[in-house]
Amino acid sequence: MALSTQYELKSGVATREAFGRKLAELAKSNSRIVVCDADLSKSTMTHYFAAEHPERFFSVGIAEADMVGIGAGLASVGKIPFVSSFSVFVMNKGFEQLRTVVAYPNVNVKVVGTHSGISIGEDGPSQMSIEDLSLACSLPGFVVLSPADDKSMRACIELAVDTEGPFFVRAGRPKVPVIYDSEDGFRVGGSRQLLDGGDVTLMAHGLMVAESIRAAEALDAEGISARVIDMYSLKPLDREAIVRAAKETGAIVVSEEHLVDAGLGVRVAQVVSETNPCPMEFVGLTDYAESGTPDELLDKYGMRAAPVVAAARKALARKK
Numbered sequence: 001m002a003l004s005t006q007y008e009l010k011s012g013v014a015t016r017e018a019f020g021r022k023l024a025e026l027a028k029s030n031s032r033i034v035v036c037d038a039d040l041s042k043s044t045m046t047h048y049f050a051a052e053h054p055e056r057f058f059s060v061g062i063a064e065a066d067m068v069g070i071g072a073g074l075a076s077v078g079k080i081p082f083v084s085s086f087s088v089f090v091m092n093k094g095f096e097q098l099r100t101v102v103a104y105p106n107v108n109v110k111v112v113g114t115h116s117g118i119s120i121g122e123d124g125p126s127q128m129s130i131e132d133l134s135l136a137c138s139l140p141g142f143v144v145l146s147p148a149d150d151k152s153m154r155a156c157i158e159l160a161v162d163t164e165g166p167f168f169v170r171a172g173r174p175k176v177p178v179i180y181d182s183e184d185g186f187r188v189g190g191s192r193q194l195l196d197g198g199d200v201t202l203m204a205h206g207l208m209v210a211e212s213i214r215a216a217e218a219l220d221a222e223g224i225s226a227r228v229i230d231m232y233s234l235k236p237l238d239r240e241a242i243v244r245a246a247k248e249t250g251a252i253v254v255s256e257e258h259l260v261d262a263g264l265g266v267r268v269a270q271v272v273s274e275t276n277p278c279p280m281e282f283v284g285l286t287d288y289a290e291s292g293t294p295d296e297l298l299d300k301y302g303m304r305a306a307p308v309v310a311a312a313r314k315a316l317a318r319k320k
Helices: 015-027 047-052 064-076 087-092 095-103 132-137 150-162 208-221 239-249 264-275 294-300 305-318
Strands: 011-014 033-037 057-059 080-086 110-114 143-145 167-170 175-177 192-195 200-204 226-230 233-235 252-259 280-285
Touching: 011 015, 015 033, 015 047, 015 110, 015 150, 033 047, 033 064, 047 057, 064 080, 064 087, 064 095, 080 087, 087 095, 087 110, 087 132, 110 150, 132 143, 132 167, 132 233, 132 252, 143 150, 150 167, 192 208, 200 208, 200 239, 200 264, 200 305, 208 226, 208 252, 208 305, 226 239, 233 264, 239 252, 239 264, 252 264, 252 305, 264 280, 280 305
Parallel strands: 033 057, 033 080, 080 110, 110 167, 143 167, 200 226, 200 252, 252 280
Antiparallel strands: 011 175, 143 233, 192 226
């Protein structure tokens, strides 16, 4: 058996870097774009925007809740505000404001959370956002995106600019492998099938997309045909892709750098249970991590291809 597509998975740039550069580019031709940052612009990479458009950049200090409120005010007068900080800060500290002055009135605020998941590394658990996607998905009217690489992040930022309404876009700290060669083909509510397969489907978002590709390669060596889908749009979901995967492969593994109790997996499981129930397994986090290098943490907490392979074998064993 041979995989239908080969991925070399060469090293790329961090999605936070792609976010910062793309936003600065888009702002050259769109004067409505403004940025609010909570004293972390060199880390969130909004410093690229600040350097080119200083009159449209607002540093609010370490005051994430105020930042969200300022963003909502700017949106109310026709601007396209991007409010950015580490995911753990903007979603946890700013949640009440996100609920009350962004989601409830459905204003056009774009939230970009960087340094998401445990791959932030040595900064430790207080700064590791492993609940951010569940919080964002709980907000009515929000679009929630978690891109896997440079090109997909750039595409997601453009979608946020061009689509009216509140967004949460998840970005990471470390460099990630290159998955895509183009920014084309992304849409709100979409997904991307990267590998075809008939035995099991591997769904993932963010840095677990590359690990799912590696898992598919390992399964292929065992004679198991694995479909790989990048579920970059967590809300809305690509329900058609999920239903098709359940029907055509009859087994699904969802992998994510997030709590399994409340991330992509439970959202996919809801669709599967409503439409075409099949065996499912979940690879993700079940508790807070500790401090360490990104690689040490990803290894220790199972954010690698090997646990995805093991989960696929379990799902296949339950398959009728």
